[in-house]
Amino acid sequence: MKNKRLDLSYSQMKWETIFRRILIFMSIVLVLIVIGILITLIMESMPSIKSLGIGYLWGKVWDPVSNIYGAYPFLIGTLLTSFIALIISIPFSYAVSIYLGEYNPKGWLSNLLKNTIELIAAVPSIIYGFWGLFVLVPIIRTFEAKIGVAPYGIGIFTSSLILAVMIIPYAASLGITLIRMVPSPLKEGAYALGATRFEVIRSVIMPFTRSGLFAGVLLSLGRALGETMAVTMLIGNTSTLAHTFKDLIFGPSNTMASVIANEFTEADHTVYLSALIELGLVLFFVTVVINLIGKRIITRFTNN
């Protein structure tokens, strides 16, 4: 006897093909968009690449009046704000992940905390900017006056603090999910052997989730590198680099994203506009390189 359910009708077959093609098409479109953006960036930065050459990357002067452009101060500003923000945010995002993933995975308090943390990511960055400008800056200013640096209140340190708050949810929510996914037989085994909770976290949960947690950190770094609005409002937008370490960390600076946001609308000659687009290209490469390094670290940890 023939089982009718095994026969696929013509329309079912057709739908299968259509569905597969849609999936492939969607994926290709995404790749094309990224490549398209890269090509546009390269083409539009040609005038600047031609007239400024590779010296653009370590040039320290950004002077639209005499058409001299150097990306170095902004490159440093971008990397400094992002990495300081990352360092500040890691303890928080790991602690939150462990607490909500292992200690308190269920119940109203856990849900409340988790939702609140996710809400942090939903707040528009301009609101962080305003909050930073009106609440955080005066506090930092008093702090700066006490430690003996110029009390501007705005600068790299302030921007990094705000960035840290903004990026915590990215690492934390991934971390919570991953820690909750650690198979309970593993943990139960460790408990049965007499391990304390801390020991379970250190020797079972952390090794099991290490690459995932790192991926979360990477995700938040990507966000920090490109964040524009809040940073623009808090960084002080100065294109000269300070000479001493203290002044560099607490003094005003500028990032690539904020320079583009600030100057793009009124960039009124060809090389100027093109230099700004080249800044976008550099930011694109920085993000790609950092992601690639991260991917390598993840594979290495996973193999071990």
Next chain:
Amino acid sequence: MKVIKSLKVAAVAIAASALSLSASAQDNTLLGAGSTFVYPLFSKIFAEYATKTNVKVNYQSIGSGGGILQLTNKTVDFGGSDAPLNADQAKKIGAPVLHIPMASGAVVVTYNVPGLTTGLNLSGAVLGDIYLGKITAWNDAKIAALNKGTKLPETPIVVIHRSDGSGTSFIFTDFLTKVNPDWAAKVGKASAVNWPAGLGGKGNEGVAGLVKQTPGAIGYNELAYAIQNKMAYADIANKTGKFITPTLETTTASSNVELPANAEVSLTNTDNPKGYPITSFTWALIYKEQKYSDRSADRAKQLLKLLWFNIHDGQKNCAPLNYAPLSKSALKVAEKILKSATYDGKAIL
């Protein structure tokens, strides 16, 4: 199938509505883009004009540079700009462009000096030195010399400038370039420059925010913005050495001088002894030859009529919105420029 059909219907509907929208834009809507500074004035005047003549104007405040770019691409009928075309822009646009003054605006020097209750007098040379980072404290002898009888504190000066490219910065640096030779040599004038000192705030509100918060701060804002936000601003010495309080009257006075026929002129450091020295026109930009692409003679005429209205009846909207109306000599020049516009070689007005 049903889903696909309804999708098709929806797509057709959207396409049709888009078509009808662009068709109506062709008929009685004039398009403009540019300066954000002039936007509140333009929207008021254009609303009035629409009720009178049924001609609508769609003006997008995307910034002067953007407006010039749109005009270059011929996607708008007129651009709004706070600075005349520079050499690069003029080359790109490739055809003669008329600069019609619409109103003038002033840039005021705002400050936050703890304990200073009376006004503050500054000269261009001293202002330049402050922005160059050469004068670093409020009780500097050079500032004290301009403010006899005022007790100035020892507070360090925190210089605040615009971080974004803007017409306001252009006017301000244009003034400093004229009155401070050191500034002219080291920095120059542009909508964004390589600031030798200080902090950058984004937009008028960014500068104002930093000035208000930071003890010892000095910044610069549009006059209208400073008035609306009740900020303290300094009297500036003009060419004759008199300290002038920035008001709408002294701003208008600054353009009441002999003007060149094309009105592409910087008003800063005016010759008029009654004029405030940091001012500028804001211009509407149109092609001198209005027959380009597939523009109709009718559309060109509508555009010219609109701008004629702006410089005459529209001017009464200036003062309530804190813009300085055109001076007598500016109005005369503007009229002449509008009359010089042509369609296919023939005068339009």
